[in-house]
Structures are given as structure tokens and as C-alpha cells.
Amino acid sequence: HHQVAHSVGIIGVPFSKGQPRDGVQLGPDVIRAEGLVQKLRGQGCAVKDYGNLSYEEVLPDEPVGRVKHPRAVGDANRRLSEAVRAVKRDGRTAVVLGGDHSLAIGSVHGHASAVGDVSLVWVDAHADINTPLSTPTGNMHGQPASYLLHELRPKVPILPNFSWMTPCVSAKHLVYIGLRDLDPEEHFLLNLVGVKSFSMTQVDALGIGRVMEETCDLLCKDGTRRPIHLSYDVDAFDPAVTPATGTPVMGGLTYREGVYIAEHLANTGLLSAVDVVEVNPAVGVSEQDVQRTAGVAVDILLGCFGRLRGGNHPPNFCLPDA
Amino acid sequence: HHQVAHSVGIIGVPFSKGQPRDGVQLGPDVIRAEGLVQKLRGQGCAVKDYGNLSYEEVLPDEPVGRVKHPRAVGDANRRLSEAVRAVKRDGRTAVVLGGDHSLAIGSVHGHASAVGDVSLVWVDAHADINTPLSTPTGNMHGQPASYLLHELRPKVPILPNFSWMTPCVSAKHLVYIGLRDLDPEEHFLLNLVGVKSFSMTQVDALGIGRVMEETCDLLCKDGTRRPIHLSYDVDAFDPAVTPATGTPVMGGLTYREGVYIAEHLANTGLLSAVDVVEVNPAVGVSEQDVQRTAGVAVDILLGCFGRLRGGNHPPNFCLPDA
Amino acid sequence: HHQVAHSVGIIGVPFSKGQPRDGVQLGPDVIRAEGLVQKLRGQGCAVKDYGNLSYEEVLPDEPVGRVKHPRAVGDANRRLSEAVRAVKRDGRTAVVLGGDHSLAIGSVHGHASAVGDVSLVWVDAHADINTPLSTPTGNMHGQPASYLLHELRPKVPILPNFSWMTPCVSAKHLVYIGLRDLDPEEHFLLNLVGVKSFSMTQVDALGIGRVMEETCDLLCKDGTRRPIHLSYDVDAFDPAVTPATGTPVMGGLTYREGVYIAEHLANTGLLSAVDVVEVNPAVGVSEQDVQRTAGVAVDILLGCFGRLRGGNHPPNFCLPDA
Ligand SMILES: [Mn+2]
Ligand SMILES: [Mn+2]
Ligand SMILES: [Mn+2]
Ligand SMILES: [Mn+2]
Ligand SMILES: [Mn+2]
Ligand SMILES: [Mn+2]
Numbered sequence: 001h002h003q004v005a006h007s008v009g010i011i012g013v014p015f016s017k018g019q020p021r022d023g024v025q026l027g028p029d030v031i032r033a034e035g036l037v038q039k040l041r042g043q044g045c046a047v048k049d050y051g052n053l054s055y056e057e058v059l060p061d062e063p064v065g066r067v068k069h070p071r072a073v074g075d076a077n078r079r080l081s082e083a084v085r086a087v088k089r090d091g092r093t094a095v096v097l098g099g100d101h102s103l104a105i106g107s108v109h110g111h112a113s114a115v116g117d118v119s120l121v122w123v124d125a126h127a128d129i130n131t132p133l134s135t136p137t138g139n140m141h142g143q144p145a146s147y148l149l150h151e152l153r154p155k156v157p158i159l160p161n162f163s164w165m166t167p168c169v170s171a172k173h174l175v176y177i178g179l180r181d182l183d184p185e186e187h188f189l190l191n192l193v194g195v196k197s198f199s200m201t202q203v204d205a206l207g208i209g210r211v212m213e214e215t216c217d218l219l220c221k222d223g224t225r226r227p228i229h230l231s232y233d234v235d236a237f238d239p240a241v242t243p244a245t246g247t248p249v250m251g252g253l254t255y256r257e258g259v260y261i262a263e264h265l266a267n268t269g270l271l272s273a274v275d276v277v278e279v280n281p282a283v284g285v286s287e288q289d290v291q292r293t294a295g296v297a298v299d300i301l302l303g304c305f306g307r308l309r310g311g312n313h314p315p316n317f318c319l320p321d322a
Numbered sequence: 323h324h325q326v327a328h329s330v331g332i333i334g335v336p337f338s339k340g341q342p343r344d345g346v347q348l349g350p351d352v353i354r355a356e357g358l359v360q361k362l363r364g365q366g367c368a369v370k371d372y373g374n375l376s377y378e379e380v381l382p383d384e385p386v387g388r389v390k391h392p393r394a395v396g397d398a399n400r401r402l403s404e405a406v407r408a409v410k411r412d413g414r415t416a417v418v419l420g421g422d423h424s425l426a427i428g429s430v431h432g433h434a435s436a437v438g439d440v441s442l443v444w445v446d447a448h449a450d451i452n453t454p455l456s457t458p459t460g461n462m463h464g465q466p467a468s469y470l471l472h473e474l475r476p477k478v479p480i481l482p483n484f485s486w487m488t489p490c491v492s493a494k495h496l497v498y499i500g501l502r503d504l505d506p507e508e509h510f511l512l513n514l515v516g517v518k519s520f521s522m523t524q525v526d527a528l529g530i531g532r533v534m535e536e537t538c539d540l541l542c543k544d545g546t547r548r549p550i551h552l553s554y555d556v557d558a559f560d561p562a563v564t565p566a567t568g569t570p571v572m573g574g575l576t577y578r579e580g581v582y583i584a585e586h587l588a589n590t591g592l593l594s595a596v597d598v599v600e601v602n603p604a605v606g607v608s609e610q611d612v613q614r615t616a617g618v619a620v621d622i623l624l625g626c627f628g629r630l631r632g633g634n635h636p637p638n639f640c641l642p643d644a
Numbered sequence: 645h646h647q648v649a650h651s652v653g654i655i656g657v658p659f660s661k662g663q664p665r666d667g668v669q670l671g672p673d674v675i676r677a678e679g680l681v682q683k684l685r686g687q688g689c690a691v692k693d694y695g696n697l698s699y700e701e702v703l704p705d706e707p708v709g710r711v712k713h714p715r716a717v718g719d720a721n722r723r724l725s726e727a728v729r730a731v732k733r734d735g736r737t738a739v740v741l742g743g744d745h746s747l748a749i750g751s752v753h754g755h756a757s758a759v760g761d762v763s764l765v766w767v768d769a770h771a772d773i774n775t776p777l778s779t780p781t782g783n784m785h786g787q788p789a790s791y792l793l794h795e796l797r798p799k800v801p802i803l804p805n806f807s808w809m810t811p812c813v814s815a816k817h818l819v820y821i822g823l824r825d826l827d828p829e830e831h832f833l834l835n836l837v838g839v840k841s842f843s844m845t846q847v848d849a850l851g852i853g854r855v856m857e858e859t860c861d862l863l864c865k866d867g868t869r870r871p872i873h874l875s876y877d878v879d880a881f882d883p884a885v886t887p888a889t890g891t892p893v894m895g896g897l898t899y900r901e902g903v904y905i906a907e908h909l910a911n912t913g914l915l916s917a918v919d920v921v922e923v924n925p926a927v928g929v930s931e932q933d934v935q936r937t938a939g940v941a942v943d944i945l946l947g948c949f950g951r952l953r954g955g956n957h958p959p960n961f962c963l964p965d966a
């Protein structure tokens with residue numbers, strides 16, 4: 001493998017209103033503090049950091065049904081969609097640093113509005129596919145997939161500040177990896193629309209090698225090479241690997257499996273946007289745990305942009321002779 | 323997968339005389355304290371807790387050869403056999419919470435006396451197959467399999483308080499998973515009777531997916547669907563996963579592998595009795611380690627009774643429309 | 645599996661000049677302190693401990709180009725080569741306890757000078773294949789493979805105190821396992837000479853079972869049964885498993901995978917020399933971490949000499965009857 005020069009555009013999304021825990025809005029900065037930009041450049045990427053998304057407080061923002069903060073989530077995602085579209089039109093692979101996972105609404109929407117149909121690989125302990133009506137908690141970080149899927153349009157009422165978006169992903173182009181904590185409602189919805197899911201049970205049964213092989217087979221089986229949107233929730237990892245996150249669940253991905261997913265998708269040459277979300281430095285773990293979590297987030301992104309554990313070298317590399 | 327409603331009967335066995343360490347008699351209560359009953363009910367099971375087995379002190383109880391406490395172990399297991407038989411006759415899946423692993427003598431015997439031939443899946447770091455004559459330590463928790471196997475009857479002298487029991491399992495219906503610490507005597511006995519064993523070497527070589535596939539193939543290869551007795555020693559797990567146990571051995575099952583075993587056996591629809599043994603809160607680990615160990619014991623049982631990491635929903639489930 | 649009686653000769657190499665960190669010269673003694681000799685004897689091996697290699701300080705020892713301490717490394721390896729050759733001529737399997745990995749130059753050379761062509765299995769986070777000209781650091785523990793390979797002779801200038809050695813391994817007889825941190829120069833060299841490497845990416849993709857199967861297929865595919873030299877750097881393991889080492893890298897082998905490698909190679913009957921290197925008790929970890937690391941080193945060696953997690957018994961074993 002020779003190194004490929006990637007062009008990367010980073011957008012931070014310091015947003016936390018899709019869930020109840022303070023701190024996740026600091027995710028973009030703790031990830032950057034682990035040296036993301038420098039390390040990407042060190043492996044040959046051309047990196048532009050677009051800074052953090054700015055948005056304004058939306059008040060009042062009363063719940064609609066059970067859904068909390070719908071206007072704030074809608075407004076921030078509208079802005080994010082535009083920002084991601086701009087990065088794509090600059091010819092860069094978009095990297096969106098969360099913030100909570102509700103940002104995937106805008107990130108995937110902006111991506112698809114720039115490039116057309118995308119494949120969506122959702123790495124997460126959770127399916128995040130509740131509708132505004134099925135959600136048991138009202139937290140919008142548990143709902144983005146339902147907004148994004150064409151097939152769920154009839155189940156998803158339009159919330160205030162969401163008139164800008166329409167679904168943009170087909171259920172057959174979505175693959176989940178790492179699931180292990182689903183509401184009955186979510187399981188029903190997954191079955192209803194026929195999404196492919198590699199839960200931890202499948203990861204255990206098949207091994208991560210076959211999971212990724214089957215993932216890529218599924219996403220390419222109609223013969224088209226759609227751009228891939230990778231939406232990576234760090235709670236997909238085992239809590240021992242990424243302790244600084246808001247909704248940890250036992251029995252997650254190992255560090256190695258998580259990096260393998262990134263390497264394998266990078267190897268398709270189709271990665272076109274990547275979200276890394278739910279790093280939360282304020283969930284009561286040590287500073288070392290925060291750094292470890294952010295470091296794993298960085299390592300995922302290094303894997304997405306050409307780092308291979310087996311090594312690589314630039315295409316024009318040559319060596320001194322004796 | 324739709325949820326199946328299981329009917330479960332729990333028996334605690336606060337017994338420790340099959341081994342030398344104090345504390346394992348508290349296992350049933352620390353497992354219950356992690357919310358076993360409520361969590362099983364939460365996933366739709368009909369649960370009856372039969373409480374803890376009562377038995378009396380047996381004194382004197384001098385060793386017979388090297389075998390320690392034979393009369394106490396014999397008497398408690400006679401009572402347990404009757405209790406398990408009663409649970410099975412109530413039409414419930416029996417859950418036996420240990421206590422030390424010598425209780426498998428009564429648990430398997432009672433199960434087989436109610437339902438006939440059983441398949442026995444023994445998940446353990448140890449084979450627990452020493453005979454009263456081969457045992458290097460005399461501890462009866464290292465011997466239950468030798469009492470249970472038809473093929474070892476000629477090797478097992480009848481001890482005091484054991485006249486009530488006869489062997490009830492065929493070697494070809496027994497499968498071990500997780501072995502990594504065997505006495506030479508035990509290895510000789512395994513070979514002698516031809517028991518199938520997936521030691522940690524095989525788990526590493528094949529992956530847990532193929533181990534469970536082969537396990538179920540083996541147990542079903544004569545075309546009959548015998549009820550399965552799962553006897554789960556928590557020391558099968560790595561000590562990092564279940565530190566509160568009396569004879570930990572490095573290099574054990576991961577949490578995920580251990581849960582996968584339960585899920586896969588549950589999926590056969592044949593699980594008819596489950597022992598979870600050797601949780602010992604008094605082996606000098608932290609309170610958090612005790613809770614973690616008991617929590618893993620609970621998670622095994624949730625997996626045995628329908629919890630799937632990929633999610634599920636009740637058969638009559640329906641969803642609100644927009 | 646019946647136990648085979650192995651004849652083992654142990655050489656300690658208290659050498660650290662192939663790298664900059666103090667402490668790795670204490671490796672042989674901390675490994676012995678975990679009971680290596682007694683445990684090997686306990687599983688039936690005939691063990692002779694040849695003690696620690698003695699060598700003298702070489703002064704002055706100015707760098708040659710970037711290469712640090714070339715004369716000391718050359719001299720110690722000349723002595724080690726002779727010591728390993730003597731152990732092999734005694735008819736023993738050589739066990740070389742490091743010390744830093746630069747000792748592989750002498751260990752493999754001495755082995756090959758006694759037995760002829762060898763297969764070399766290099767388990768390491770690093771490829772250790774920089775040449776004296778390509779090395780970014782000058783540390784010789786990152787270079788031994790380049791000295792050993794016939795194919796790299798034109799790239800490796802002869803350093804002072806190295807006139808005694810010539811390359812002795814063919815690239816097609818070398819297999820790497822565990823790589824995850826390579827310099828671009830090293831990746832270029834690996835490709836140049838066509839060495840087979842199972843990086844952590846391949847271990848994740850294939851599982852350790854298939855990795856070892858393919859390793860043995862590769863080494864045996866010309867139909868000859870060359871003796872195997874296993875050169876095991878403990879940094880191949882995850883830092884959580886072997887924290888007391890000088891250049892830890894995240895995402896390494898599990899304890900189980902590392903032991904499986906040893907078991908599988910032992911099972912070929914071809915293991916003829918084993919290095920275990922880079923245990924460093926002085927890298928700022930706890931005494932418990934040092935013991936754990938040295939204990940893992942011991943467990944690797946027990947696996948190399950007949951310990952099987954599935955158990956075994958001596959060939960003449962018999963059991964008391966009832
Ligand atoms: Mn999540
Ligand atoms: Mn999520
Ligand atoms: Mn046991
Ligand atoms: Mn055990
Ligand atoms: Mn090395
Ligand atoms: Mn190394």
C-alpha cells in the first residue's frame with residue numbers, strides 16, 4: 001500500500017442539545033487537543049480546519065410531544081448541512097467532530113445534497129432510529145436515522161425548524177455496526193424498513209474481518225460506487241476503550257476492531273464524510289480517560305485517511321544505498 | 323427475533339463445602355442483589371424465586387480418602403436434585419445460583435430425573451472431572467463431572483450420602499467450553515471417555531461463533547433434541563471480567579464471548595436448566611469487582627432468557643403512526 | 645496430546661545498548677524470578693540454565709553514521725552467537741532472554757550456524773528492519789532483521805565488530821506477526837524483499853487461528869522442515885498485557901493470542917530456538933506490572949515447551965481404579 005494524499009475539511013460541532021448531559025459540546029476541542037490536525041498532516045493529508053460551527057440559542061424551545069429541543073436541533077443541523085455541503089464543494093472529505101449524534105441529520109443531509117446518494121455506515125452501540133413518536137426519552141441523539149431514511153418519512157412528523165430537510169438515505173444503503181442496546185421500538189423499526197445490522201452478536205459470530213467484508217459487499221452489490229458517509233459514535237467501543245462518553249454500554253468494540261473498521265472503509269477509496277461524535281469530557285471520568293477517549297477518536301480518523309498498521313510509504317519514496 | 327416468554331424458576335444454593343474458600347455461599351444473594359428477578363421480568367419472563375435451598379450441617383464429616391466433606395456435599399445435592407426436579411415439574415426452566423460447582427451433581431441429576439437424557443454444556447476454566455481417587459486436592463467442586471458421567475461409573479466409588487444418585491449423562495452429550503487449567507488426571511479422563519472440549523486454544527483458533535456452531539451440531543447430531551443443561555462457572559471468564567471467584571485463571575473468555583454462548587444456546591429453544599456458580603464476594607476484591615462479577619452472572623442469565631444484543635420486541639408490538 | 649520431554653538451554657542476555665532506555669538489561673533476571681526454570685521442569689522439561697552472557701564494555705564506541713553503540717552491539721552479539729551455537733550443539737532448544745532485540749542478530753546467527761537454514765518467526769509491534777542507513781533513530785534494536793536477511797546485504801554496510809557475521813536468513817523464510825508501528829523506510833524494505841507480514845490488521849481480519857495456519861503453511865511450503873527460530877518481542881502484546889517494555893504501542897496482541905502463537909509453533913515440533921526480549925522493569929510502571937510482564941514472558945515459554953491449555957499428560961500416565 002502506498003500512501004494516498006487526502007484532502008480533509010474539519011468542522012467542529014459544539015452542540016449538546018440532542019441529549020441531556022453537559023460536556024459533549026466540548027468534544028471537538030478535546031479531539032483537536034490530541035493533535036488531530038498535525039497528525040493528519042504528518043501522514044500526508046492536506047487539512048483545512050473550518051473551525052467550530054456557530055449557531056445561536058433558540059428560545060423558547062418547548063418540547064414537541066416528547067421531543068426535546070427540536071428547534072435548536074433543527075437550526076444547528078440546517079447550518080451544519082450547509083457547512084458540510086461547502087466542504088464537499090471544496091473537494092474535501094468532510095470530518096465532523098461532535099457534539100452529540102443528532103448532528104448526523106445535518107451532516108448526512110449536507111453530504112448527500114452535495115454528492116447525491118450516499119452509503120451510510122453507522123457505528124454505534126445504539127441504532128438512533130426512534131421517531132419523534134416512538135422515542136421513550138425524547139432525546140434527539142436517539143433519532144437521527146429516522147429523519148434520514150426515505151422509508152420512515154411516513155412515520156416522522158415534521159418538527160419546527162426541520163422544513164429545510166427531507167430524507168436522503170435508502171434503508172438498503174444503511175449498515176449498522178456495533179449495536180447492543182436497542183429499544184423494542186427501534187428493533188421494530190429496523191425490521192420494518194429492513195436495515196442490515198451487525199450487532200455485537202454478529203461481530204462475535206463472524207469476526208470483524210467478515211463483518212467489514214459483508215458490509216462492503218452489501219453497499220456495493222448494485223454495482224454503483226456511492227460515496228460512503230461514516231457516522232461513528234465513540235460509544236460503539238467498549239467503555240474501557242472510550243470511557244468519556246454519555247451512554248456507555250458494556251461489551252463494545254475493541255480498539256483494534258474500531259480501527260479496523262476505519263482502515264477497511266478507507267481502503268474502499270469511497271469515504272467521503274466522517275462524523276466522530278459523543279466524546280464527552282465531563283462525564284465524571286479522569287483526565288487520562290478523557291485523553292484516551294479523544295485519542296481513540298483521533299486514531300479512527302487517522303485510519304480513515306490512510307494510516308495502516310502494516311505500514312505504508314509515499315509513492316515516490318526511495319532509500320539510500322550502501 | 324421476537325421475544326419469547328420464558329417461565330423461570332430460581333433456586334439459590336448457599337453452599338461452599340465443595341471447596342475451601344469462605345464466601346461462595348453468598349453467591350446467590352449477591353447475584354439477586356444485581357436485580358436478576360426484576361431484569362428477567364423486565365424482558366417478559368414469568369419468574370418464580372424459590373428462595374435458597376435449606377440444608378442442615380452434617381457432622382462429623384471426615385474425609386474419605388482425599389475427598390473432603392463428602393457427606394455434606396452428598397446431602398445438599400440430594401436436596402437440590404429434588405428441588406430442581408420440582409421446578410422442572412412446575413414447567414419452568416431451572417436457574418440454580420451457586421454456591422460452588424459441586425452443586426452440579428444435584429442440579430443435573432434433578433434435571434435429568436425430570437426430563438430424561440440431557441445435553442450438558444459445561445463452561446469453565448476447569449474440567450471438574452476428577453474422580454474421588456484421582457483428585458489432587460480433595461475438593462468436590464473439582465469432581466462433579468465424574469459423578470455425572472455413565473462412562474466413569476467404574477472409576478467412581480460410592481461415597482457416604484451419595485447412594486441416592488446414579489450417573490445420568492453420556493460422555494457424547496457433554497461439551498466443555500473455556501478450559502485452560504487441567505490436571506494431568508483430568509486430561510487423561512477426558513481422553514478416556516472421549517468428551518468434546520473447546521479449550522481456550524480452540525476458542526482462539528475457531529472463534530466463539532464456530533465453537534458454538536460446532537457445539538450445537540455435536541449435541542444435535544443424532545437428530546434428537548435433548549433438553550440442554552448449561553452449567554456455567556464464572557471462572558470461565560477472564561479474571562478481569564469476573565474477579566470475584568475462587569480459582570481465577572488468566573486468559574479466559576471475554577464478556578462478549580460469554581454472553582454470546584448464552585445467546586446462542588437460548589436460540590436453540592432447548593435450554594432447560596442453567597447453573598451459574600462460583601461467584602464469591604469474599605476473595606479479597608473490591609465491592610465494585612463483586613458487583614461487576616455478579617452483574618456478569620446476571621447478564622449471562624438475561625442472555626439465556628431472550629435478551630439479544632441486536633434487540634427484540636414482543637410479538638404483538640405495534641408503533642404509533644404520524 | 646501427550647507431553648513431549650523437551651531439553652532446554654537458557655541464556656540470559658543482560659544487554660541494553662541497542663536502545664536508549666536503562667533497565668532492559670535486567671530482563672533476564674525478572675523473567676527467571678517468575679519461576680521460569682522450575683515451571684519448565686514442572687512440565688517435564690530437562691532445563692540447563694547457562695546463566696547470563698558475559699561481555700566487556702567496549703570503549704570508545706562512537707556512532708557510525710546514525711548507528712549508536714555499533715561496537716558494543718557487534719561484540720555482544722558475536723559472543724551470543726557462539727553461546728547459542730554451543731547450546732544447539734548440546735542438543736538443546738535455545739532460549740535467549742533479553743535484553744533488547746538487537747540480540748537477535750547473534751541469536752539467529754548462532755542458531756543458523758549450528759543447524760543450517762532456519763525459518764524465522766518475528767512477533768513484534770515493530771519490524772526492526774531498518775538498515776544502518778535508513779534508521780531514523782540509530783537504535784540497533786530497530787535493525788536486526790536487516791543484518792540477518794541475505795536479500796538486504798547490499799543495503800547494509802559492515803559496521804565495526806560485525807565482520808564475524810554474514811546474513812543467514814532468506815526473506816521467504818521470515819514471517820512477521822503483530823506489526824503496527826512501521827517507519828516508511830521499513831515498509832519500503834518489507835516490500836522490497838517481499839517478506840510476509842501479518843500486521844495487526846491481518847490478525848483482526850483473519851483471526852489468530854488462520855494467521856498461524858498460514859504462517860506454518862508458508863514456512864513449510866517448499867516441503868522442507870527447517871528448524872524454527874521464534875523471536876518474540878513482548879511489545880507485540882497490548883500494553884495492558886505487558887506494560888513493562890520500552891516501546892509500547894496500543895492495539896497489540898491479547899494474552900490469549902500471544903500464548904496461542906507459542907502453542908501452535910510448539911505443535912509443529914520444529915521450534916529450535918526462542919528469543920524473549922524487551923522486558924524492561926524500569927520503565928516507570930508498578931512492581932505488579934513488572935511481574936505481570938515477566939509472567940507473560942514465562943507463559944510464552946511454557947507454551948513453547950508443551951503446555952497446552954486443553955491439558956496434557958505424560959505418555960506413561962495411568963490412573964487408580966475404584
Ligand atoms: Mn450511541
Ligand atoms: Mn449514536
Ligand atoms: Mn467449575
Ligand atoms: Mn472453574
Ligand atoms: Mn523488536
Ligand atoms: Mn518491538
